[in-house]
Amino acid sequence: xxxxxxxxxxxxxxxxxxxxxxxxDVEPETFDKLKENGLVEKxxxxxxxxxxxxxxxxNASAIDLDGMSLSELRDFAATKGVDLGEATKKAEVQxxxxxxxxxxPEA
Numbered sequence: 001x002x003x004x005x006x007x008x009x010x011x012x013x014x015x016x017x018x019x020x021x022x023x024x025d026v027e028p029e030t031f032d033k034l035k036e037n038g039l040v041e042k043x044x045x046x047x048x049x050x051x052x053x054x055x056x057x058x059n060a061s062a063i064d065l066d067g068m069s070l071s072e073l074r075d076f077a078a079t080k081g082v083d084l085g086e087a088t089k090k091a092e093v094q095x096x097x098x099x100x101x102x103x104x105p106e107a
Contacts (some may be wrong), residue, residue, distance in 0.1 A: 001028070003025070004023055005023070005025075005026050005034060005042060006043040006044075008020060008039060008041060009038070009068075010064040010067040011034075011039050011063055011067075013034075017064060020065075029082075063097075063101075065092070065097060067100070070090045070093060073097060076091065080101065082101065083096070084096045
């Protein structure tokens, strides 16, 4: 039996690139792991993406930062309380996010 999950952030799921707002079918055990990392929620059939909570930083290695636009990266950083400092280019913002998530205390 599979679980319908809605992606809160972009990430790589096997060979599939999942973008924020996508709905995917996953096994219950996989859903639990993805939810624990802050990447998905159970799909309730709602069309809008909920505002993500600032608590519980997603696992930095599970987030597909390359698949996000610069605007999405800035939004993600703001939601997670990551200070971008002087970063203006996509690679700089990605590096700041990775550093910020790595330094974030475990929830």
